[in-house]
Amino acid sequence: MTDTSAPATARASWVPMIGLFLAQILMSYNVSALPVSLGGMVHDFGVPPTDVSTAIVTYGLVVAALVMVGAKIGQRVGWILMFRIVVALFAVSALTMILAPSVGWVIVAQALAGASAAIIVPSLVALIAENYHGRQQETAIGSLGSARALAGVSAFLIGGTLATLVGWRQVFVVVLVLAIAVFLLSFRLRSAPGNPEVKIDVVAAVIIGLGIVSLTFGVNNLNRWGLLQAGPGAPFDILGLSPAPVLVVIGVVLVQLFFLWTRRRTRRGQVPLVSLSVFGSSRERAAVYAMFIVVALEAGLNFTVPLYIQIVQGRTPFDTSLAMLPFNLTVFFAAMLVVRFYRRFSPRTIGVFGFILTTVALVWLSIVVDNNWETLPTILGLFVFGVGQGALVTLVFNVLVTASPKHLAGDVGSVRGTTQNLASAVGTAVAGALLVGILAANISTALTDHTELPPSLVSQVDLGSVNFVSNERLTEVLAETDATDAQVTAAVAVNEEARLRALRLGLLILAGVSALAIVPASRLPRFRPGEIPESVATGSDPDPE
Structure with missing residues (x-):
């Protein structure tokens, strides 16, 4: 300093x-x-x-x-x-x-x-x-x-x-x-x-605190709640819109409001x-x-x-x-x-x-x-x-x-x-x-290219809620279904390709x-x-x- x-x-x-x-x-x-x-x-x-x-x-x-x-x-x-x-x-x-x-x-x-x-x-x-x-x-x-x-x-x-x-x-x-x-x-x-x-400045503290929480919380849940449309994991929707992007916008607005409020206090001679x-x-x-x-x-x-x-x-x-x-x-x-x-x-x-x-x-x-x-x-x-x-x-x-x-x-x-x-x-x-x-997008695309993986098998594994899993874990899940050895091999291949x-x-x-x-x-x-x-x-x- x-x-x-x-x-x-x-x-x-x-x-x-x-x-x-x-x-x-x-x-x-x-x-x-x-x-x-x-x-x-x-x-x-x-x-x-x-x-x-x-x-x-x-x-x-x-x-x-x-x-x-x-x-x-x-x-x-x-x-x-x-x-x-x-x-x-x-x-x-x-x-x-x-x-x-x-x-x-x-x-x-x-x-x-x-x-x-x-x-x-x-x-x-x-x-x-x-x-x-x-x-x-x-x-x-x-x-x-x-x-x-x-x-x-x-x-x-x-x-x-x-x-x-x-x-x-x-x-x-x-x-x-x-x-x-x-x-x-x-x-x-x-x-x-x-x-x-x-x-x-309590008002500024509340504004910037809420702004940062709203911004970060919204970004952190974009995938879980939906990028634009509300997904199944969203706690609620706003006219069909996911709350995640709404929180991001609110956060950005509050951060801008914090700067406006701080400039106002500074002009008045108050401590920001x-x-x-x-x-x-x-x-x-x-x-x-x-x-x-x-x-x-x-x-x-x-x-x-x-x-x-x-x-x-x-x-x-x-x-x-x-x-x-x-x-x-x-x-x-x-x-x-x-x-x-x-x-x-x-x-x-x-x-x-x-x-x-x-x-x-x-x-x-x-x-x-x-x-x-x-x-x-x-x-x-x-x-x-x-x-x-x-x-x-x-x-x-x-x-x-x-x-x-x-x-x-x-x-x-x-x-x-x-x-x-x-x-x-x-x-x-x-x-x-x-x-x-x-x-998720890669797996959806890959599934259409692998005709040996029928929709009935895909529904048993619930690939709609995609997350990162190891080949070993995927094999364990498939073992509980009626998948054949060839289908297990194909599913693991899809998983590997999509992840990479x-x-x-x-x-x-x-x-x-x-x-x-x-x-x-x-x-x-x-x-x-x-x-x-x-x-x-x-x-x-x-x-x-």
């Missing part, structure tokens, strides 16, 4: 930063551990994988809905006190995950974790601004990106090993241990006391829920758009790969961790090393190049991927995607942080939290709905989204971070068109 008025100070101890670094790992590990545990939860609770994805979506939804309020609560009560309280709540969430008797309790636990993270996310930025300055602050901010990537690596390696050898519940014992460690290290942090005069000066220029808005897209792409890929490996192929979480290792390791190192390029290349150059890499990687994966994730071409695609993704997440966050004054640290943190977690929830929801929707085509088309669509992201990336600043403080201090536009 840029603070041009602060004099040069002595180097601060890095020990407090260890606690903040682990706090970022705590949140990111929790989210990354959910896909690793996908197969175990599906087996233990007897639910489809899309139900487990609801827990992932719930976490991101709650963080995104509450993080702006969380930033104001932190300012009012005091960052240190609130930080300790919510880290303790995160520990309770981990304990709930370990003891969860049903998938409903898993969703409750992730809602609690999300509510805790809604305050942890802005507090990380605010506490870094309080404890570090100058180049140390820049390094500390960059470390949050590498911590997020390291958590992904750890979740897939440690979590995958534990889920395979012991069980998925033990994966969240690590979350509990991390929460305790962060709580103890928080006593090394310093921060200014809270300001009871800070006002919380979040300062819109964080979006003060087209460059900062471009950083927010770019952050949303790259996190959504990452979430989609992190849901898709475990889905195929654990559910479709019926392999272990450890196999998942090995398949995702090239991607997660690359993200980790790219997030750390990209900071070295800030003095040589502008954010615009790095951003455009990063999205070109992710686009090329996703197109390549859609061409070469098959039912074996360990092939060299697939590993190469994950590697290239990881380079682009790791560089982009750290870059766009740094653009927001360094372009804003210190007193907006909490607001920048809340914008980051809202954007990243809404993107994660939407990315996971869209990936699930997209893959299941494409799969769904995967490839899904990756190609993600590549299209990544290509579109080059547009906001081209609006990122042309100046280098070292030039930012002077322009912020003078209030000028550092990157005139």
Whole structure:
């Protein structure tokens, strides 16, 4: 966070930063551990994988809905006190995950974790601004990106090993241990006391909260309730229309209403829920758009790969961790090393190049991927995607942080939290709905080409409610029907072909989204971070068109 008025100070101890670094790992590990545990939860609770994805979506939804309020609560009560309280709540969430008797309790636990993270996310930025300055602050901010990537690596390696050898519940014992460690290290942090005069705009909080919940809930249920027409799974219909797209539209309208309300309060001299000066220029808005897209792409890929490996192929979480290792390791190192390029290349150059890499990687994966994730071409695609993704997440966050004054640290943190977690929830929801929707269409088409599968057999298997199942599970279901061996073989072939085509088309669509992201990336600043403080201090536009 840029603070041009602060004099040069002595180097601060890095020990407090260890606690903040682990706090970022705590949140990111929790989210990354959910896909690793996908197969175990599906087996233990007897639910489809899309139900487990609801827990992932719930976490991101709650963080995104509450993080702006969380930033104001932190300012009012005091960052240190609130930080300790919510880290303790995160520990309770981990304990709930370990003891969860049903998938409903898993969703409750992730809602609690999300509510805790809604305050942890802005507090990380605010506490870094309080404890570090100058180049140390820049390094500390960059470390949050590498911590997020390291958590992904750890979740897939440690979590995958534990889920395979012991069980998925033990994966969240690590979350509990991390929460305790962060709580103890928080006593090394310093921060200014809270300001009871800070006002919380309740109206804005309700508007943005309802908007995000409506938007995410609608996207998450597009496949289940119907894309346009209400399907059999819809709880109700609106003149025959599915409630899912209606909720999406309502969510978009409420988000726009939030911006209108916030501008109105600002004009009247009242304190807004979040300062819109964080979006003060087209460059900062471009950083927010770019952050949303790259996190959504990452979430989609992190849901898709475990889905195929654990559910479709019926392999272990450890196999998942090995398949995702090239991607997660690359993200980790790219997030750390990209900071070295800030003095040589502008954010615009790095951003455009990063999205070109992710686009090329996703197109390549859609061409070469098959039912074996360990092939060299697939590993190469994950590697290239990881380079682009790791560089982009750290870059766009740094653009927001360094372009804003210190007193907006909490607001920048809340914008980051809202954007990243809404993107994660939407990315996971869209990936699930997209893959299941494409799969259903593929199976319907394939059935017309396989005349050896009569409608009487299809009705016995209920292929109308399509979801991702392994060949083994499909064979078990067909064994309970009057299908012949030839028909079982044909049905398995249909399943394999439809799944692979769904995967490839899904990756190609993600590549299209990544290509579109080059547009906001081209609006990122042309100046280098070292030039930012002077322009912020003078209030000028550092990157005139």
